[in-house]
Structure formats: C-alpha cells, structure tokens
Amino acid sequence: MSVLPHVPTDEVAGPLCAEVTRFAARSIDARAIDRAGAIPAGVLGGLAELGLFGLTLPAAHGGAGCGLLTACQVVAELARFDRSVAVTLGLHLGLGTRGLVAFGTSEQHERYLPSLAAGERLAAFATTEPQAGSDLSNLATRALEAADGSLVVNGRKVFVTNGGLAGLYTLAVATPGLGGRERGQSLVLVERGDAGLTVEAEECKLGLKGSSTTGLVLEDVRLPSSRLLGEPGWAAKGLAHILSWGRTLMSAGCVGTARAALDKVHGQVAHRRQFGKPLAALEVVREQVALLEALTFGMAALVDEVARADDEALLGRSLAAKVYSSESAWRVVDGAIQLHGGLGFIEDTGLAVMLRDVRVTRIFEGANDVLLSHLGAGELTRTKERAPLTGAVGLPLAGLATKADALAAQVEARRQELLARYKVGVFRQPRWMHQLGGACCWREAVDAAVRRAAVSARPEDVARASLLTLRASAEVSRLLEEPAPRDLVEVALSDTLPFPEVRP
Amino acid sequence: MSPDTSVERRVIHIISQLVPVKPEAIKPHHRLREDLGMDSVASMELLSMLAEELELDVGVEDVADVHTVAATVALAEAFLAKKKVA
Ligand SMILES: Cc1cc2nc3c(=O)[nH]c(=O)nc-3n(C[C@H](O)[C@H](O)[C@H](O)COP(=O)(O)OP(=O)(O)OC[C@H]3O[C@@H](n4cnc5c(N)ncnc54)[C@H](O)[C@@H]3O)c2cc1C
Numbered sequence: 001m002s003v004l005p006h007v008p009t010d011e012v013a014g015p016l017c018a019e020v021t022r023f024a025a026r027s028i029d030a031r032a033i034d035r036a037g038a039i040p041a042g043v044l045g046g047l048a049e050l051g052l053f054g055l056t057l058p059a060a061h062g063g064a065g066c067g068l069l070t071a072c073q074v075v076a077e078l079a080r081f082d083r084s085v086a087v088t089l090g091l092h093l094g095l096g097t098r099g100l101v102a103f104g105t106s107e108q109h110e111r112y113l114p115s116l117a118a119g120e121r122l123a124a125f126a127t128t129e130p131q132a133g134s135d136l137s138n139l140a141t142r143a144l145e146a147a148d149g150s151l152v153v154n155g156r157k158v159f160v161t162n163g164g165l166a167g168l169y170t171l172a173v174a175t176p177g178l179g180g181r182e183r184g185q186s187l188v189l190v191e192r193g194d195a196g197l198t199v200e201a202e203e204c205k206l207g208l209k210g211s212s213t214t215g216l217v218l219e220d221v222r223l224p225s226s227r228l229l230g231e232p233g234w235a236a237k238g239l240a241h242i243l244s245w246g247r248t249l250m251s252a253g254c255v256g257t258a259r260a261a262l263d264k265v266h267g268q269v270a271h272r273r274q275f276g277k278p279l280a281a282l283e284v285v286r287e288q289v290a291l292l293e294a295l296t297f298g299m300a301a302l303v304d305e306v307a308r309a310d311d312e313a314l315l316g317r318s319l320a321a322k323v324y325s326s327e328s329a330w331r332v333v334d335g336a337i338q339l340h341g342g343l344g345f346i347e348d349t350g351l352a353v354m355l356r357d358v359r360v361t362r363i364f365e366g367a368n369d370v371l372l373s374h375l376g377a378g379e380l381t382r383t384k385e386r387a388p389l390t391g392a393v394g395l396p397l398a399g400l401a402t403k404a405d406a407l408a409a410q411v412e413a414r415r416q417e418l419l420a421r422y423k424v425g426v427f428r429q430p431r432w433m434h435q436l437g438g439a440c441c442w443r444e445a446v447d448a449a450v451r452r453a454a455v456s457a458r459p460e461d462v463a464r465a466s467l468l469t470l471r472a473s474a475e476v477s478r479l480l481e482e483p484a485p486r487d488l489v490e491v492a493l494s495d496t497l498p499f500p501e502v503r504p
Numbered sequence: 505m506s507p508d509t510s511v512e513r514r515v516i517h518i519i520s521q522l523v524p525v526k527p528e529a530i531k532p533h534h535r536l537r538e539d540l541g542m543d544s545v546a547s548m549e550l551l552s553m554l555a556e557e558l559e560l561d562v563g564v565e566d567v568a569d570v571h572t573v574a575a576t577v578a579l580a581e582a583f584l585a586k587k588k589v590a
Contacts, residue, residue, distance in 0.1 A: 183525050183541045234538055377545045424555050424562040427548035
C-alpha cells in the first residue's frame with residue numbers, strides 16, 4: 001500500500017522514495033526490459049499500486065496533490081533502476097497530464113483525472129511531426145471547426161512517448177482562425193478510442209527500448225469543443241509551462257541515471273586491482289571519479305532548486321537544468337564505462353543500456369543546441385540580477401563563493417559585451433547566443449551546487465562543489481575565450497569544406 | 505501614424521519572412537506572440553532584422569516593451585526620426 005493518500009504534500013518524498021526503492025529493487029530488471037522492449041505489466045501495476053501515476057494530480061480527483069519536487073525525486077529514484085520505467089512515469093506526470101491539471105476545466109478534470117491517477121489510463125503528449133521538430137511554428141496537423149462547433153483533426157504526429165500505452169493524448173495542433181487567431185495553435189485532448197485515430201507500430205530505437213514510442217495518425221477525428229485544452233488559439237502559453245515540467249522531470253531522470261552509473265564505478269574502482277593496487281588508489285582514476293561525482297552533485301543540486309522554483313522561474317531555469325543534466329549524465333555514463341575497462345562494454349555490467357538510454361536526453365524535450373540558443377537569448381533579455389553568493393553562504397564556503405561569483409562575472413561581462421557590440425542585432429547572432437547559453441548552464445549548476453554544499457555543510461559536498469566550480473570555470477573560459485567563435489565559424493562555414501547542397 | 509506607412513510595410517514584410525503568414529493577413533493590432541505565434545526569440549529577431557535593415561541604433565533595453573506590430577512600427581519610426589535629427 002502506498003504512503004501517499006495519507007500525506008498529500010511534498011513532505012512525503014522521503015518515505016515514498018524508500019518505498020519506491022524497495023519496489024524497484026524487487027521488481028525492475030533493466031536488462032530484461034531492454035531485451036523484451038517493453039515494461040512488464042506487473043511493473044506498471046506496481047507503480048499504480050504505489051499511487052505514482054497520481055502523484056502530481058489533484059487530491060480531489062484521486063491524486064496525491066504533490067508538487068514537481070516530489071515527482072522529480074521519485075523519477076530520479078526509478079531511473080536508478082531503469083530509465084524506460086522512469087520515462088514512462090515522468091512523461092505521464094509531466095508532459096502527459098500537466099496541461100490537463102493546470103489548464104483543464106472541471107468537466108475535463110472529472111472525466112479524466114480519476115482514471116489517470118489510478119494508472120488505469122496513461123497519458124501522452126504529441127507536438128512533434130514529420131516536418132516539425134525543433135521548429136514547431138508551422139504544424140501541419142490541423143483542427144478545423146465544423147459547422148456544429150466540433151473540431152475535425154487531420155494530420156500525423158511522430159515519436160510519441162507512451163504512444164502505444166496511453167489512453168489520453170494531449171496534442172498541439174494548428175487551429176487557424178480559432179479564438180480569432182489567424183495562425184493559432186491549440187492543445188486538444190484525444191482519447192484512445194476516438195474514431196479516426198490510429199496508433200502506429202512501436203519504433204525500433206537505440207535505447208529506452210522499454211519506453212513506448214509510436215506515431216499517431218489522425219484522419220477526420222471529430223472532437224467536441226470540450227476537448228480544447230486551455231486558451232483556444234494560444235497553445236504557446238500553456239505549452240511553455242507544460243514543457244518546463246517535462247524538462248525538469250527529464251533532468252531528474254538524468255540524476256538517477258548518473259547515480260546508478262556512479263554506484264557501479266564505486267564498486268569497480270574499489271575492487272578491481274591493477275598494478276598491485278585497487279584502481280581507486282591510482283591518482284588519475286581518483287581524479288576522474290571525483291569529477292564524475294562533482295558533475296552529478298551539480299545535477300542533483302540544480303534539479304532540486306529548479307523543481308522548487310515558482311512557475312515563472314521554472315520556464316527559464318528548466319532549460320539550463322535540461323541541458324546541463326543531459327550533457328553531464330552522458331559524460332558520467334561514458335566515464336563509468338571507461339573506468340570499467342572492457343567490462344564496461346559488456347551488456348551484463350549494465351552500463352551499456354544506460355548509455356543507450358541516456359543518449360536521447362540530449363535530443364528530446366528540445367535538442368540541446370536549440371535550447372542553448374534560447375537560454376542565451378533569455379540571458380540577454382534578463383532583467384533580474386543574479387544574487388551574489390559571497391555573503392550569502394557561510395564563512396567556510398567564502399572562498400568557493402568568490403570563485404562562483406567570478407565565474408558569473410565572466411558570463412556577465414560577455415553578456416554586456418554582446419549587448420554593447422551588437423545592440424538588438426545580437427538576436428541575429430545564433431552562435432553567440434548559443435555560446436552564452438552554454439556558459440549560463442555551467443553558472444547555474446555551480447550556483448546551485450555551492451548553495452547545496454552550504455546547506456549540507458558536509459565536507460564531501462563542499463569538495464564536490466569546489467571541484468565542479470573549478471571545472472566549470474575552465475569550461476567557461478574555454479567557451480568564452482578561445483578559440484574565438486567567429487574564427488571557428490568562418491572556418492566551419494567556409495566554402496573549402498564540402499557540404500551537401502542546400503535545397504531551399 | 506498613417507495606416508500604411510512604408511515602415512509598416514517593411515515590418516510586415518520581415519514578419520512574413522519569420523513566420524508563415526501572408527503579409528496581407530498581418531495587421532497593426534496583431535500581438536507578436538499571441539496572434540502571430542512568434543516566441544520571444546523570434547520577436548527579438550524581428551526587431552534585430554528591422555534595426556539592421558533601417559540601420560537603426562536600437563539597444564535591447566529599448567525593445568523590452570514592444571509586443572505588437574504597431575509598437576514595432578512606432579519604435580522604428582521613433583528611431584528613424586532620431587537618426588534624422590542626428
Ligand atoms: C525516443 C523519443 C521520444 C520522444 N518523445 C516525444 C514526445 O513524447 N512528444 C513529442 O512531441 N515529441 C517527442 N519526441 C521528439 C523530440 O522532441 C524531437 O526529436 C526533438 O525535439 C528534435 O526534433 P527533430 O527530431 O525534428 O530534430 P530537428 O529539428 O530536425 O533537428 C535535428 C538537429 O539539428 C540541430 N538543430 C536544429 N535546429 C537547430 C538550431 N536552431 N540551432 C542549432 N542546432 C539546431 C540539432 O543538433 C538537432 O538535434 C521524441 C523523440 C524521441 C527520439
């Protein structure tokens with residue numbers, strides 16, 4: 001039985017995570033899921049029994065009413081055992097149901113939330129189309145208003161997580177004219193049983209093999225107007241919020257993956273002996289392990305802060321969390337494989353599946369290179385000043401705070417330089433925005449790590465935050481100073497390098 | 505402001521390059537985000553292209569409150585007038 005129904009607040013995270021750990025250790029076998037390409041029904045049933053599908057759904061409709069923070073902690077814990085399971089739940093709680101919870105009418109809540117909370121119905125979310133991925137401004141899937149006020153939807157969505165399992169899909173579709181908006185897009189709710197909806201076959205993927213990914217074909221799917229979610233013609237408003245939840249939950253999954261990889265590293269370097277001693281006694285190995293720990297500490301700190309942020313701050317901060325966490329998790333798993341030597345490459349070790357699973361996190365929920373430019377643009381228009389860490393954290397961390405502030409000052413100097421040099425024209429400089437976005441990611445991770453170390457005050461946390469700060473400072477200097485991106489771009493884009501012909 | 509100035513035509517032309525809307529469907533009262541579907545980066549890009557095309561010395565702080573087609577036109581006209589004086 002779940003601890004959930006009795007304590008519907010974020011205070012529940014500790015005991016709940018312990019239950020999740022017990023359940024996962026007993027029931028989840030990542031390699032079996034990877035081989036079978038599906039999550040056993042018993043595992044999904046177990047998650048439902050624990051009340052996890054209702055974790056962030058309102059208590060009035062059978063959910064537990066918890067916030068993003070608890071959801072992140074649960075998703076991170078599940079990801080330690082298997083990423084496909086974590087993605088299935090995370091998608092349901094984030095992209096799948098967040099729109100309905102935040103913007104749904106009471107009628108929509110009554111109709112869908114109880115079964116979604118019970119896990120009898122899973123949720124999915126579909127924006128991506130064959131011709132619309134990173135650029136969602138021009139969706140081909142359209143919902144046109146019929147004479148009787150209903151909507152007729154035609155089009156195709158691709159790469160829909162939970163597509164084959166879901167009973168409810170939130171779709172972003174073009175709704176020209178609706179709500180008086182010429183080019184409007186809207187969110188609509190599509191049920192599994194709606195006539196004209198075809199769920200396509202499962203995709204064969206590099207990783208996350210247990211997570212369902214399908215296309216959806218919509219042929220004259222007729223929806224009553226009550227299926228519109230949120231403001232007609234203005235999907236962007238709701239989408240921003242929904243995506244910020246999705247990105248944060250995905251980042252939490254990366255924390256879990258990195259922790260699982262680190263656990264394996266610790267076991268390996270303690271027991272494997274070469275040159276007459278354990279690997280852990282080799283200086284180069286120690287340094288590498290410490291760096292992986294520092295990266296992971298930064299991820300956990302950043303995700304924890306972002307998951308506590310208010311809705312407004314979440315929009316921007318979830319971008320940094322997503323990019324930093326996915327890039328770092330990739331590095332941590334890759335580093336873990338390296339430290340395992342040949343064993344790392346062998347499936348039984350369990351790292352190969354992690355590497356395959358984590359690869360897509362740099363692509364989905366917004367490709368990192370796209371998000372970096374958005375982050376950079378957000379930084380350029382930022383009006384709120386960063387609060388310095390010096391003076392904000394206790395004396396033992398004063399030196400560290402100074403270093404973190406110096407890193408932030410370096411980023412700020414670049415920002416000011418770009419604004420002065422290009423004025424508003426800076427927004428036509430994607431390479432510079434991208435670069436600034438990259439520096440921002442490191443700054444955000446460092447700030448969060450230093451604050452977390454200050455709170456915990458554990459010497460090992462302070463050491464991890466120190467190491468992360470040093471590493472981040474080196475990365476930011478490299479990013480901002482040399483080689484000058486302009487020179488790089490000129491060489492990269494020069495005609496001497498053969499490039500496929502660009503067709504307009 | 506006259507209803508169809510050349511600045512307005514240029515603004516509308518640039519918008520139609522950034523988002524798939526026909527120029528004739530873009531109206532001065534349209535909000536860049538809600539009506540034209542431009543996200544914050546796209547609307548900054550619009551202002552940036554406009555500044556480049558009209559050779560205006562516009563800073564990021566100047567465009568913070570520009571949310572409609574009409575406001576974009578007004579901003580450009582104000583900066584053009586400033587340029588003439590200078
Ligand atoms: C396993 C899986 C699950 C998914 N689940 C969902 C889901 O549940 N719902 C959903 O709607 N979608 C889902 N997606 C789709 C996913 O969000 C998109 O794949 C992603 O947003 C990238 O879009 P794209 O694949 O069209 O890549 P494209 O837009 O074609 O981009 C390809 C690459 O080009 C580069 N690039 C593109 N634009 C820029 C730019 N402006 N600046 C710099 N570089 C750029 C990047 O390197 C990018 O990775 C899923 C995808 C996968 C693989």
